[in-house]
Amino acid sequence: MVALTIKVSEETFTPRQQAVLTAALDLLVENGDGLTMTAVARRASCSKETLYKWFGDREGLLTATVQWQAAKVRMPQVDRSSLTARRLRESVEQFARDLLTTIEGDISVTLNRIAVTHAAVEKDRLGEIVLENGPMAIRRRLKPILEAGREARLLRFENSEDAYRTFFGLVVRDVQIRLLLGDRTLKQTDIEAEAKAAADQFFALYGAD
Structure with missing residues:
Protein backbone atom coordinates (compact mmCIF):
# COMPACT_ATOMS: atom_id res chain seq x y z
CA MET A 1 0.00 0.00 0.00
CA VAL A 2 1.40 3.38 -0.99
CA ALA A 3 1.39 6.16 1.59
CA LEU A 4 -1.00 8.81 0.39
CA THR A 5 0.34 11.90 2.07
CA ILE A 6 3.86 13.30 2.44
CA LYS A 7 5.21 16.81 2.64
CA VAL A 8 6.32 17.71 -0.87
CA SER A 9 8.61 20.42 -2.13
CA GLU A 10 11.18 20.69 -4.89
CA GLU A 11 13.66 18.96 -2.58
CA THR A 12 11.42 15.91 -2.10
CA PHE A 13 12.32 14.53 -5.53
CA THR A 14 15.70 14.50 -7.24
CA PRO A 15 16.06 16.43 -10.52
CA ARG A 16 15.88 13.11 -12.40
CA GLN A 17 12.71 12.10 -10.58
CA GLN A 18 11.23 15.52 -11.28
CA ALA A 19 11.90 14.97 -14.98
CA VAL A 20 10.11 11.61 -14.81
CA LEU A 21 7.10 13.12 -13.02
CA THR A 22 6.95 15.94 -15.55
CA ALA A 23 6.94 13.33 -18.33
CA ALA A 24 4.10 11.50 -16.57
CA LEU A 25 2.09 14.73 -16.29
CA ASP A 26 2.64 15.47 -19.98
CA LEU A 27 1.40 11.99 -20.88
CA LEU A 28 -1.70 12.46 -18.76
CA VAL A 29 -2.54 15.62 -20.69
CA GLU A 30 -1.89 13.93 -24.04
CA ASN A 31 -3.48 10.54 -23.38
CA GLY A 32 -5.77 11.04 -20.43
CA ASP A 33 -6.51 7.74 -18.75
CA GLY A 34 -3.90 5.77 -20.67
CA LEU A 35 -0.92 6.34 -18.37
CA THR A 36 1.30 3.26 -18.11
CA MET A 37 4.69 2.59 -16.55
CA THR A 38 5.95 1.58 -19.99
CA ALA A 39 4.86 4.84 -21.58
CA VAL A 40 6.41 6.92 -18.79
CA ALA A 41 9.67 4.98 -18.97
CA ARG A 42 9.82 5.50 -22.72
CA ARG A 43 9.01 9.23 -22.52
CA ALA A 44 11.45 9.84 -19.66
CA SER A 45 14.19 7.62 -21.17
CA CYS A 46 14.51 5.44 -18.09
CA SER A 47 13.83 1.80 -17.27
CA LYS A 48 10.63 0.44 -15.80
CA GLU A 49 12.77 -1.11 -13.09
CA THR A 50 13.84 2.36 -12.03
CA LEU A 51 10.22 3.53 -11.92
CA TYR A 52 9.23 0.59 -9.73
CA LYS A 53 12.22 1.24 -7.45
CA TRP A 54 11.32 4.90 -7.01
CA PHE A 55 7.52 4.78 -6.90
CA GLY A 56 6.54 1.19 -6.16
CA ASP A 57 3.82 0.72 -8.77
CA ARG A 58 1.49 2.68 -11.05
CA GLU A 59 -0.54 3.91 -8.07
CA GLY A 60 2.64 5.11 -6.39
CA LEU A 61 3.65 6.90 -9.57
CA LEU A 62 0.24 8.57 -9.78
CA THR A 63 0.51 9.62 -6.12
CA ALA A 64 3.94 11.18 -6.66
CA THR A 65 2.71 12.84 -9.84
CA VAL A 66 -0.21 14.51 -8.04
CA GLN A 67 2.07 15.53 -5.16
CA TRP A 68 4.52 17.09 -7.59
CA GLN A 69 1.74 19.03 -9.29
CA ALA A 70 0.33 20.26 -5.95
CA ALA A 71 3.82 21.40 -4.89
CA LYS A 72 3.55 24.15 -7.53
Whole structure:
Protein backbone atom coordinates (compact mmCIF):
# COMPACT_ATOMS: atom_id res chain seq x y z
CA MET A 1 0.00 0.00 0.00
CA VAL A 2 1.40 3.38 -0.99
CA ALA A 3 1.39 6.16 1.59
CA LEU A 4 -1.00 8.81 0.39
CA THR A 5 0.34 11.90 2.07
CA ILE A 6 3.86 13.30 2.44
CA LYS A 7 5.21 16.81 2.64
CA VAL A 8 6.32 17.71 -0.87
CA SER A 9 8.61 20.42 -2.13
CA GLU A 10 11.18 20.69 -4.89
CA GLU A 11 13.66 18.96 -2.58
CA THR A 12 11.42 15.91 -2.10
CA PHE A 13 12.32 14.53 -5.53
CA THR A 14 15.70 14.50 -7.24
CA PRO A 15 16.06 16.43 -10.52
CA ARG A 16 15.88 13.11 -12.40
CA GLN A 17 12.71 12.10 -10.58
CA GLN A 18 11.23 15.52 -11.28
CA ALA A 19 11.90 14.97 -14.98
CA VAL A 20 10.11 11.61 -14.81
CA LEU A 21 7.10 13.12 -13.02
CA THR A 22 6.95 15.94 -15.55
CA ALA A 23 6.94 13.33 -18.33
CA ALA A 24 4.10 11.50 -16.57
CA LEU A 25 2.09 14.73 -16.29
CA ASP A 26 2.64 15.47 -19.98
CA LEU A 27 1.40 11.99 -20.88
CA LEU A 28 -1.70 12.46 -18.76
CA VAL A 29 -2.54 15.62 -20.69
CA GLU A 30 -1.89 13.93 -24.04
CA ASN A 31 -3.48 10.54 -23.38
CA GLY A 32 -5.77 11.04 -20.43
CA ASP A 33 -6.51 7.74 -18.75
CA GLY A 34 -3.90 5.77 -20.67
CA LEU A 35 -0.92 6.34 -18.37
CA THR A 36 1.30 3.26 -18.11
CA MET A 37 4.69 2.59 -16.55
CA THR A 38 5.95 1.58 -19.99
CA ALA A 39 4.86 4.84 -21.58
CA VAL A 40 6.41 6.92 -18.79
CA ALA A 41 9.67 4.98 -18.97
CA ARG A 42 9.82 5.50 -22.72
CA ARG A 43 9.01 9.23 -22.52
CA ALA A 44 11.45 9.84 -19.66
CA SER A 45 14.19 7.62 -21.17
CA CYS A 46 14.51 5.44 -18.09
CA SER A 47 13.83 1.80 -17.27
CA LYS A 48 10.63 0.44 -15.80
CA GLU A 49 12.77 -1.11 -13.09
CA THR A 50 13.84 2.36 -12.03
CA LEU A 51 10.22 3.53 -11.92
CA TYR A 52 9.23 0.59 -9.73
CA LYS A 53 12.22 1.24 -7.45
CA TRP A 54 11.32 4.90 -7.01
CA PHE A 55 7.52 4.78 -6.90
CA GLY A 56 6.54 1.19 -6.16
CA ASP A 57 3.82 0.72 -8.77
CA ARG A 58 1.49 2.68 -11.05
CA GLU A 59 -0.54 3.91 -8.07
CA GLY A 60 2.64 5.11 -6.39
CA LEU A 61 3.65 6.90 -9.57
CA LEU A 62 0.24 8.57 -9.78
CA THR A 63 0.51 9.62 -6.12
CA ALA A 64 3.94 11.18 -6.66
CA THR A 65 2.71 12.84 -9.84
CA VAL A 66 -0.21 14.51 -8.04
CA GLN A 67 2.07 15.53 -5.16
CA TRP A 68 4.52 17.09 -7.59
CA GLN A 69 1.74 19.03 -9.29
CA ALA A 70 0.33 20.26 -5.95
CA ALA A 71 3.82 21.40 -4.89
CA LYS A 72 3.55 24.15 -7.53
CA VAL A 73 1.35 25.96 -5.03
CA ARG A 74 4.30 27.27 -3.02
CA MET A 75 4.36 27.24 0.75
CA PRO A 76 4.67 30.82 2.05
CA GLN A 77 7.65 31.25 4.36
CA VAL A 78 6.89 33.38 7.38
CA ASP A 79 8.74 34.08 10.61
CA ARG A 80 6.18 33.73 13.38
CA SER A 81 8.29 35.83 15.75
CA SER A 82 8.36 38.88 13.48
CA LEU A 83 5.32 38.46 11.25
CA THR A 84 3.92 41.75 9.98
CA ALA A 85 0.58 42.56 8.41
CA ARG A 86 2.32 43.32 5.11
CA ARG A 87 4.23 40.03 5.06
CA LEU A 88 1.11 38.06 5.93
CA ARG A 89 -0.85 39.80 3.18
CA GLU A 90 1.93 39.12 0.64
CA SER A 91 2.04 35.43 1.63
CA VAL A 92 -1.72 34.95 1.38
CA GLU A 93 -1.90 36.73 -1.97
CA GLN A 94 1.03 34.70 -3.33
CA PHE A 95 -0.71 31.52 -2.26
CA ALA A 96 -3.88 32.63 -4.05
CA ARG A 97 -1.97 33.38 -7.27
CA ASP A 98 -0.18 30.04 -7.19
CA LEU A 99 -3.42 28.19 -6.52
CA LEU A 100 -5.26 29.82 -9.42
CA THR A 101 -2.28 29.42 -11.76
CA THR A 102 -2.01 25.72 -10.91
CA ILE A 103 -5.68 24.77 -11.15
CA GLU A 104 -6.18 26.57 -14.48
CA GLY A 105 -3.38 24.65 -16.18
CA ASP A 106 -4.02 21.75 -18.56
CA ILE A 107 -2.42 19.29 -16.14
CA SER A 108 -4.70 20.05 -13.20
CA VAL A 109 -7.80 20.16 -15.39
CA THR A 110 -6.92 16.77 -16.87
CA LEU A 111 -6.14 15.22 -13.48
CA ASN A 112 -9.40 16.45 -12.00
CA ARG A 113 -11.47 15.26 -14.96
CA ILE A 114 -9.94 11.77 -14.81
CA ALA A 115 -10.25 11.60 -11.01
CA VAL A 116 -13.94 12.60 -11.09
CA THR A 117 -14.64 9.99 -13.76
CA HIS A 118 -12.84 7.25 -11.82
CA ALA A 119 -14.55 8.16 -8.55
CA ALA A 120 -17.96 8.00 -10.22
CA VAL A 121 -17.45 4.41 -11.33
CA GLU A 122 -15.17 3.37 -8.43
CA LYS A 123 -12.56 2.34 -10.99
CA ASP A 124 -9.53 2.81 -8.75
CA ARG A 125 -8.13 5.08 -6.02
CA LEU A 126 -7.19 7.98 -8.30
CA GLY A 127 -9.97 10.15 -6.91
CA GLU A 128 -8.73 9.53 -3.37
CA ILE A 129 -5.13 10.16 -4.44
CA VAL A 130 -6.00 13.48 -6.07
CA LEU A 131 -8.14 14.58 -3.10
CA GLU A 132 -5.54 13.71 -0.45
CA ASN A 133 -2.49 15.00 -2.30
CA GLY A 134 -4.13 17.96 -4.02
CA PRO A 135 -6.81 19.97 -2.17
CA MET A 136 -6.23 18.36 1.24
CA ALA A 137 -2.45 18.77 1.06
CA ILE A 138 -2.80 22.40 0.00
CA ARG A 139 -5.11 23.00 2.96
CA ARG A 140 -2.58 21.50 5.38
CA ARG A 141 0.10 23.82 4.00
CA LEU A 142 -1.86 27.08 4.37
CA LYS A 143 -3.61 26.58 7.70
CA PRO A 144 -0.39 27.05 9.73
CA ILE A 145 0.11 30.42 8.02
CA LEU A 146 -3.37 31.54 9.00
CA GLU A 147 -2.77 30.30 12.55
CA ALA A 148 0.51 32.25 12.66
CA GLY A 149 -1.45 35.34 11.66
CA ARG A 150 -3.86 34.76 14.51
CA GLU A 151 -1.00 34.27 16.99
CA ALA A 152 0.48 37.58 15.83
CA ARG A 153 -2.94 39.23 16.37
CA LEU A 154 -3.18 40.07 12.68
CA LEU A 155 -6.16 37.79 12.06
CA ARG A 156 -9.20 36.97 14.15
CA PHE A 157 -11.07 33.67 13.84
CA GLU A 158 -12.12 30.86 16.14
CA ASN A 159 -11.57 27.94 13.81
CA SER A 160 -8.69 27.75 11.30
CA GLU A 161 -10.56 25.18 9.24
CA ASP A 162 -13.47 27.58 8.75
CA ALA A 163 -11.07 30.41 7.92
CA TYR A 164 -9.27 28.27 5.36
CA ARG A 165 -12.51 27.16 3.69
CA THR A 166 -13.61 30.77 3.44
CA PHE A 167 -10.31 31.75 1.86
CA PHE A 168 -10.39 28.81 -0.57
CA GLY A 169 -13.92 29.70 -1.59
CA LEU A 170 -12.99 33.33 -2.16
CA VAL A 171 -10.04 32.32 -4.35
CA VAL A 172 -11.50 29.45 -6.37
CA ARG A 173 -15.19 30.46 -6.45
CA ASP A 174 -16.63 28.85 -9.62
CA VAL A 175 -13.32 28.80 -11.51
CA GLN A 176 -12.64 25.09 -11.14
CA ILE A 177 -16.06 23.91 -12.28
CA ARG A 178 -15.88 26.28 -15.26
CA LEU A 179 -12.48 24.88 -16.20
CA LEU A 180 -13.75 21.30 -15.96
CA LEU A 181 -16.59 22.25 -18.29
CA GLY A 182 -14.22 23.68 -20.89
CA ASP A 183 -14.06 27.39 -20.08
CA ARG A 184 -10.46 28.47 -20.73
CA THR A 185 -10.88 32.24 -20.56
CA LEU A 186 -8.84 32.77 -17.36
CA LYS A 187 -5.77 34.87 -18.21
CA GLN A 188 -2.73 35.84 -16.14
CA THR A 189 -4.13 39.35 -15.66
CA ASP A 190 -7.34 37.78 -14.35
CA ILE A 191 -5.33 35.65 -11.93
CA GLU A 192 -3.50 38.66 -10.53
CA ALA A 193 -6.75 40.61 -10.09
CA GLU A 194 -8.68 37.70 -8.60
CA ALA A 195 -5.91 36.80 -6.16
CA LYS A 196 -5.80 40.39 -4.93
CA ALA A 197 -9.60 40.57 -4.66
CA ALA A 198 -9.71 37.31 -2.69
CA ALA A 199 -7.06 38.59 -0.27
CA ASP A 200 -8.93 41.90 0.12
CA GLN A 201 -12.16 40.07 0.94
CA PHE A 202 -10.45 37.63 3.30
CA PHE A 203 -8.77 40.37 5.33
CA ALA A 204 -12.00 42.37 5.38
CA LEU A 205 -13.63 39.35 7.04
CA TYR A 206 -10.82 38.16 9.33
CA GLY A 207 -8.28 40.98 9.60
CA ALA A 208 -7.73 42.38 13.07
CA ASP A 209 -8.39 46.07 13.58
